[in-house]
Amino acid sequence: MTRPHRPSRQPEPGATRRAAHAFDAVPPLDGELCFDEAALEAASTDFGGLIHRRPAAVLKPGSAEDVATMVRYCRERGLRVAGRGQGHSTQGQAQVPAGLVIDLGTLNSIEIRDDTATVQSGALWSTLVRATLPLGLTPPAFTDYLELSIGGTLSAGGLGGQIGHYGTQVANVLELQVVTGEGEITTCSPTLRPDLFRAALGGLGQCAIITRATIPLVPAPQSVRFYTLTCPSVEALTAQQAELIEDGRFDYLAGQVQSPSPEGWTYVIEAAAYDATSMDDARLLADLGHHTAVEAQDLDYFDFLNRIAPLVETLRSIGEWQRPHPWYDSLLPASSVNGVVTETLANLKAAALGASAVILLYPILTAKCTTPLPALPDAELAYLFSLLKTASPGADSAEEMVAANRVQYDTTVDAGGRWYPIGSVPLTPADWEHHFGAFWNEFKAARHRYDPDGILTPGQRIF
The missing domain is CATH 3.30.465.10 (Uridine Diphospho-n-acetylenolpyruvylglucosamine Reductase; domain 3)
Structure with a gap:
């Protein structure tokens, strides 16, 4: 039975009021330091809707100098600080109980x-x-x-x-x-x-x-030829994606596992060729052997990039976008992706996902990812496997979904995978050290060098 979701709320209002007094001596700013209820409440939650931590103040900066001024101010007083963009994280990553949230939306030039x-x-x-x-x-x-x-x-x-x-x-x-x-x-x-x-x-x-x-x-590009290829199995989908990402014929390559029908799960590759037309179909598709059906459409380039926006507006209109979202995003090596995905789907019930869930599965050439972060599996080819859950009415509770994410995380690690850290997984310090892997010592040294008092972004709970 679905239990009502109660976001974690901390600290108590008295602590927030006491912390607000620490901002009595703020120097002049180009922007605005806010203490009003609307600003504090907006900064107290995020897209996940799972965690609720109330800051003492919200800065809407008018300049980078405002950000620097307030970080120095908070450091001197032992207050913690986090920058916030659109608040699209799902586990309170940009929240700061009784501290300062910097709403970076006003820095938009x-x-x-x-x-x-x-x-x-x-x-x-x-x-x-x-x-x-x-x-x-x-x-x-x-x-x-x-x-x-x-x-x-x-x-x-x-x-x-x-x-x-x-x-x-x-x-x-x-x-x-x-x-x-x-x-x-x-x-x-x-x-x-x-x-x-x-x-x-x-x-x-x-x-x-x-x-x-x-x-x-x-x-x-001016236009996009966008293909949807249906595959009969996980193995067929990942094999086809591996071939396509290696030969580079498509400019965009992704994939989804769509909610089960009476016949089972549906495995879909999304592939796009820029400035292509129907005349290019034979060149792009003729030698592909792992799919069972193809659909194609022509889109304006911006409409292609922005094609998720109408879906989001629909979800907003029916209230699904506002519900808790205990998302899980993982990165699996090609050697274990079929086993992990197949086992996960076999044990996954609709109630564990919610009505508007999306399951993503698409390939990553790790050699193209030339920065040490985000942490990727030690493999030439990896796959993003995401369970984008929504705690819809009648589905498992948000708490049950988060607990399931932790189990899925352990499965991911055992399979040589990594977590893409925007979702909802309770991690320990040891988990984080393993997550960063070979980059951990360099990352920890940079933290001590550039944030020696450890005031930045406590919601990540890494240090």
């Missing part, structure tokens, strides 16, 4: 020069691509949902269907401006403070808050 875009971290990817397309340009790599902030996805890693050609979003960054845990505004790149650059990209806000990024741009 975009400057395009030649073949680069310099973008403040609160800008959305949808806004950026709308700015670049009139110039015939586009960022090379996207997540499938564009209404996420630049800083948010760069702090996590940024996985999407273009990964076979361009790698992760963090592999497509030329330079960052960040504010460290000491309250210093600094620039880092592969040659300038490279240790900070490596630790900030995909670093979950542990060493610095990203305030600006310089991103390369590439020529934008």
Whole structure:
């Protein structure tokens, strides 16, 4: 039976009020420091809807200098701080009980020069691509949902269907401006403070808050030929995806396992060729042998990139988008993906997913992912396997879904996999050390160097 979900609420209101007094002597700011109920409540939760931790104040910065000023201010007073983009995490990662949440949405400027875009971290990817397309340009790599902030996805890693050609979003960054845990505004790149650059990209806000990024741009296509290929099994889907990502014929490659029908699960490959038409179908599809059906459609490039937005609006309209989302995202080596996915699906009941769940399964060429984070399996070919759950009415409770995620995490680790850390899994310090693997010592050193008092992003619970 479904139990009512009660978000974790801490600290008690008295503690929040006491902490708010610590902000009585704030220096002048370009933006606004907020204590109103609406701002505090918005910063107290996230897309997951599972954790509720109330900050003492919310900063809506008018400049990177505001961010630096308030980080220094909080450090001096022993208060903790986290940057927040769209709040799309699902386990309270950007929440700070009785501390300061920095709402980076007010830092949203975009400057395009030649073949680069310099973008403040609160800008959305949808806004950026709308700015670049009139110039015939586009960022090379996207997540499938564009209404996420630049800083948010760069702090996590940024996985999407273009990964076979361009790698992760963090592999497509030329330079960052960040504010460290000491309250210093600094620039880092592969040659300038490279240790900070490596630790900030995909670093979950542990060493610095990203305030600006310089991103390369590439020529934008006009249109997209988008194919949906149905496969008879997990093995057929992953084998076909492996062939396609290796030969690079498609510009975008992803996949889904769709909810079971009376006949069982449906396995779907999504593949896109830029500026292709029906005349290219034979060239792109003729030698493929693992699928049983093909559908094709032609889309405008932006409509292709933004195709998830109408689905999200539908989910909002029926209340599903507002329900708890105990998501689970994992990265599995090719050697174990079929076994893990097959066993998971065999034991998965509809109530464990919720009415609007999505299951993702698509390949990653790890050589294209040229930054040390996000942590990937030790394999040339890996697969993203995501269980994007919703605690819908009649489904398992959010708490039961989180407990199931922990079991799935242990299965992932046993199979040589890694977790993509945006979801809802309770991890121990030992889990985190294993997660970061060979990069752990460098990451820990960067944390001590750039956030020596450990005030940044406590919601990740890494240190």
